[in-house]
Structure formats: structure tokens, C-alpha cells
Amino acid sequence: MKTPAGKECRYFYGxxxxxxxQEECRLLQSARPALLWSAELCKTCPVPAILMxxxxxxxxxxxxxxRPFPFIKRQVExxxxxxxxxxxxFDPHIGCGECHQLxxxxxxxxx
Numbered sequence: 001m002k003t004p005a006g007k008e009c010r011y012f013y014g015x016x017x018x019x020x021x022q023e024e025c026r027l028l029q030s031a032r033p034a035l036l037w038s039a040e041l042c043k044t045c046p047v048p049a050i051l052m053x054x055x056x057x058x059x060x061x062x063x064x065x066x067r068p069f070p071f072i073k074r075q076v077e078x079x080x081x082x083x084x085x086x087x088x089x090f091d092p093h094i095g096c097g098e099c100h101q102l103x104x105x106x107x108x109x110x111x
Contacts, residue, residue: 001013001014003045003048004023004039004042005039005043005045007048007049008048008052009047011027011028012024012025012042013026024037025037025042027061027063028041028063031062031063031064035063035064035065036065040073040074041065041074041075041076044075044076045075045076046078046092047063047076049093050078050092050093053093053094054092054093054094056082056095056099056100058082058083058084058085059080059082059083059092059096059099060080060082060083061079061080061092062079062080063077064076064077064078064079065077080092082099084096084098084099
């Protein structure tokens with residue numbers, strides 16, 4: 001579903017049926033404790049780009065709300081984990097490197 005920022009994200013949910021206007025981020029709700037979502041967070045959220053780059057079903061995204069400086073608005077920060085390889089804190093755009101093998105053309109093999 002498209003976020004208020006116009007990006008496609010599987011974690012965003014909007015219910016507009018018959019005049020309802022309920023919007024939520026299910027990724028932030030799944031965090032413990034649940035994080036408070038606002039539409040402004042979607043503008044700088046890295047999750048839509050991560051989901052477009054990496055569709056690994058074993059990758060787990062752990063959200064956190066941070067404020068880099070006191071005068072800057074809150075931002076979503078993502079930590080990653082892999083259920084299969086038990087790896088943590090890898091680049092979410094690439095993956096853990098163990099779940100999916102790279103094709104030989106990317107490894108430099110000439111065969």
C-alpha cells in the first residue's frame with residue numbers, strides 16, 4: 001500500500017472504507033514497546049527502499065525511533081537480523097550474504 005509519502009510499503013496500512021481515515025505502520029506497532037507512528041515518519045523512512053532492494057524472507061527488520069539532533073524531527077532507524085544465519089547488523093539492502101548465493105558473474109569467476 002502507498003504511504004502518505006507516496007512510496008510503496010508492505011508495513012503501511014490505511015483503512016479509508018466509507019469515510020474511515022485510519023492509518024498505521026505495522027512495523028512500528030510490532031516493536032516492543034510499540035512505537036508511536038505519524039505520517040511525517042514516512043518521508044524519511046528507509047524501509048520502502050530496503051524492501052525494494054532485498055526481498056529475503058529470513059530478514060527481520062527491527063525499528064527504532066531516533067532524533068539525531070534535538071532540533072531535528074524523529075526518524076526511523078532500522079537494525080537487521082537474519083533468522084536463518086543468525087547474523088545481525090548487516091546492510092539491509094544487500095543481506096547477510098549467507099541465505100542467497102551470488103551468481104558467479106558477481107564473484108569474478110570467468111566460468
